[in-house]
Each structure stands twice: as C-alpha cells, then as structure tokens.
Amino acid sequence: MMATTNDLKNGMVLNLDGQLWSVVWFQHHKPGKGGAVVRTKLKNVTSGKVVDRTFNADVKVEVANVDKRDMQYLYHDGTSYVFMDNSTYDQLELSEAVVGDAKDYLLENQNAVVAVNEGIPLYIELPASVELVVEYTEPGLQGDRSSGGMKPARLETGKEIQVPLFITSGEKIKVDTRDGSYLGRVQS
DSSP states (O other): OEEEGGGOOTTOEEEETTEEEEEEEEEEEOOSSSOOEEEEEEEETTTOOEEEEEEETTOEEEEOOEEEEEEEEEEEOSSEEEEEETTTOOEEEEEHHHHGGGGGGOOTTOEEEEEEETTEEEEEEOOSEEEEEEEEEOOOOTTOOTTTTEEEEEETTSOEEEEETTOOTTOEEEEETTTOOEEEEOOO
16 A cells, blocks of 8 residues: 555554554654655664654655554463454464563553554554552652652562552552553552
C-alpha cells in the first residue's frame, strides 16, 4: 500500500529500504523558498533505533500492513512468551526480543496489543500504566530524606523501581510502562 508523506500519522509503520519504521513524530515545514518538506522521527521496529529523516512533500512511501490484535498473555515457558488471540483463541509464541522491556510489566491473563506484519510478530503494546503488587521493599524510616524520599522496591514481576518511603511490601501500586516510574497507590 502506498501513501504520500502528507498522509503520515504518528504510529504509522512504513517500509523503507526493506526495513519497518514506525512514525514517532512528524512535522510539515514550508521554508521561505523551495518546496515543502516533512520532517520525521522514525523508530526501527526491530532494533528500536530512532533516526531523523526529512522527506519532500508528496513523495510516495510504502506503508506496511501491520495488524494489531488484542491478545491475552498466558505464560512464559522459559524461552518464549505465549499469548492467546482474544477473538480466534489461537496461541502465539513470542520471543524475548519481540516482548522486550514489556516483560517487566506482564502478568498472566493480562491483555496486550500484539502487532503482526505478514505473520511475523513485531512488538507488543501495553497500556500506559499497570497495577502491580510490591513484592518486597525495605521499611521506610520517617525523617530519612537523604535520597529524596525514594527507596527501591521489587515488584511481583521481578522489576525493581523507585517508590516513596511510605510504600510497604504487599501494597498495590500503579506503574508507568513507558519509563517504569511510580504513579501512585491503588485504592482497593
């Protein structure tokens, strides 16, 4: 499928020189003289590398057909992560490279979006935040402010993040999946 650079949108996946690139950011720019251009920030779908690229306006680019499916994470068998398609109940095994850092926030039976191109899984998208239980953290001492009021905590997935001193083991907290930051307590 072909599109012009004027049709670009964030999240669109392009096939450039045999590689898949996701549009992270774009801007149409009309300089004082000369033709209009489209400045983009593209992320390589497989390697994660981000590059800046400028296209002339109205240039044809190939859009990759990426099928985004709602899937449920079932389990990790030691080598791959098994997901089930919510509509067809087909199971799909994803390698650790495809799952990437999302493994730090995945719980069994959690839903995620799996992006597939020509039968090959590309990446998974998690919600912006997830609710996880703090498996272990040291007790916070009131008045201990040398570290800015934060302390390390291990989540139920094994990921370690920084949390405020008042958080205790066994509490459920909200975590940002994009950068692993603490967002707040979950009221139960």
